[in-house]
Amino acid sequence: MSEVSKGLCAVYSQLKGHYYLIHFIHAHGSVEADLGWGIFEELFGRKNSNYPQYLGPFDGLDDITKFCFRICDEAAEPQVNILSLQEFNQVIEASATIDVLKERLPTLGNIISNPDADAKKGLFGKLFN
Secondary structure, X not given: OOHHHOOEEEEEEEEOOEEEEEEEEEOOEEOOHHHHXXXXXXXXXXXXXXXXXXXXXXXXXXXXXXXXXXXHHHOOOOEEEEEEHHHHHHHXXXXXXXXXXXXXXXXXXXXXXXXXXXXXOOHHHHHHO
C-alpha cells in the first residue's frame, strides 16, 4: 500500500441535531469499536444515543475533530481525514476502482496531521515500515 493511503478516514453525518461518525476506517479496515467507544467515553462521558450503530452523539464538528485526532494519536497514524457522508459518497461514485478510492480518499476533507505518529512507533514498527 502506498504512503498516500495510510492514515484514518472518519465519515460523519448530522442526524436530529447531533453529529455521528458513520464510518471510521484505516487502510486495513474499520477501526475497532472498543477503541472508539473507550476514547469517546473518556472525552465526553457516556451519552444516550438514538443511533447506537454509530459513534456519537457529538455536539459539533469541533468535538468530532478532537475525538478523531485522539484516535489518530492513539493508533500512531500519520493523519486523519474528516469527511461528510455526502463527500464520502461523491468520492465513491467518482472512483472507478478501489485503488483509485484508496488514493483519493486521504486527500479529501478536513485533513489533520499527526506529527508525533513516527515517534510513537516502536523499534519493530520503524524497521518494518
